[in-house]
Each structure stands twice: as C-alpha cells, then as structure tokens.
Amino acid sequence: MANKSETQTSTKDAAPFGALAQLQEAGFGNMVGMSTAWMEAMGEMGAEVAGFIAERIKEDVKTQHKMLHCKNVGELQHIQGEFIQKAIDQYQAETGKLVEMSTKAFAPEANGEKKKS
Missing domain, CATH: 1.10.287 (Helix Hairpins)
Incomplete structure (x- = not known):
C-alpha cells in the first residue's frame, strides 16, 4: 500500500515538469533554460x-x-x-x-x- 501512495505523490510532484516537457515537444524549445x-x-x-x-x-x-x-x-x-x-x-x-x-x-x-x- 505504501508504494501506491508514493507513486501518486511522485506523479503529482512531476506534473509541472511533465507539462513543461509537453511544451518542449510541441516546439517551445528549452523553456527551463531561459x-x-x-x-x-x-x-x-x-x-x-x-x-x-x-x-x-x-x-x-x-x-x-x-x-x-x-x-x-x-x-x-x-x-x-x-x-x-x-x-x-x-x-x-x-x-x-x-x-x-x-x-x-x-x-x-x-x-x-x-x-x-
């Protein structure tokens, strides 16, 4: 059961980075490197x-x-x-x-x- 909550927390924490990766893939380039x-x-x-x-x-x-x-x-x-x-x-x-x-x-x-x- 502990693994499931850890996975959910890490997925939520990674959500902003996932969105940023999607923008980069869409052609917005390396926004982190502004x-x-x-x-x-x-x-x-x-x-x-x-x-x-x-x-x-x-x-x-x-x-x-x-x-x-x-x-x-x-x-x-x-x-x-x-x-x-x-x-x-x-x-x-x-x-x-x-x-x-x-x-x-x-x-x-x-x-x-x-x-x-």
Missing part, C-alpha cells in the same frame, strides 16, 4: 509599459484641466484635437520602443544562443 537576460528584458518591457501608462494619465489630467478652463467651443475643439494628435504620436513612439525591446529580448544573442550562419 536566460536571466531574457527575464530582465521582460521586466524592462513591463516597466516601460507602466511608465507609458503613467505619462498618458498625466496627459489626460492636463487635458481635462484645459477643457474645464476653456472659454468657447472652438478652444475646446482645439484642445481635443491636440490631445488626440499627441496621443497618436505617443502611442506610435511607444509601439516602436516596445517592438525594438522585444526584438532584442527574443534575439538569439540575447538568450545566450549564437546565430546560425
């Missing part, structure tokens, strides 16, 4: 997104302040137009940064691998 550099890059990307969101919230607050103090509809439309244009520009720039950061993070050199010639 480098520290890759994990740091993912952290930097997360920090970049958080910083971007904070800046956008500041822009939202500034725009609301301007809108509350505008004198006429023309001025309100101008404020809204500026806000939209700045948001578009900032989102485009941020997307470019994140694409560049992710390209570096997923590059073979960043993960400790060498490029194949």
Whole structure:
C-alpha cells in the first residue's frame, strides 16, 4: 500500500515538469533554460509599459484641466484635437520602443544562443 501512495505523490510532484516537457515537444524549445537576460528584458518591457501608462494619465489630467478652463467651443475643439494628435504620436513612439525591446529580448544573442550562419 505504501508504494501506491508514493507513486501518486511522485506523479503529482512531476506534473509541472511533465507539462513543461509537453511544451518542449510541441516546439517551445528549452523553456527551463531561459536566460536571466531574457527575464530582465521582460521586466524592462513591463516597466516601460507602466511608465507609458503613467505619462498618458498625466496627459489626460492636463487635458481635462484645459477643457474645464476653456472659454468657447472652438478652444475646446482645439484642445481635443491636440490631445488626440499627441496621443497618436505617443502611442506610435511607444509601439516602436516596445517592438525594438522585444526584438532584442527574443534575439538569439540575447538568450545566450549564437546565430546560425
């Protein structure tokens, strides 16, 4: 009877590793060997997104302040137009940064691998 419970415990403990092995077989490669550099890059990307969101919230607050103090509809439309244009520009720039950061993070050199010639 002791053997049966030991087998069940070891099977349960091995379950995460079994799932990882299945992912590797499915083509996800050696996920256990992800480098520290890759994990740091993912952290930097997360920090970049958080910083971007904070800046956008500041822009939202500034725009609301301007809108509350505008004198006429023309001025309100101008404020809204500026806000939209700045948001578009900032989102485009941020997307470019994140694409560049992710390209570096997923590059073979960043993960400790060498490029194949």
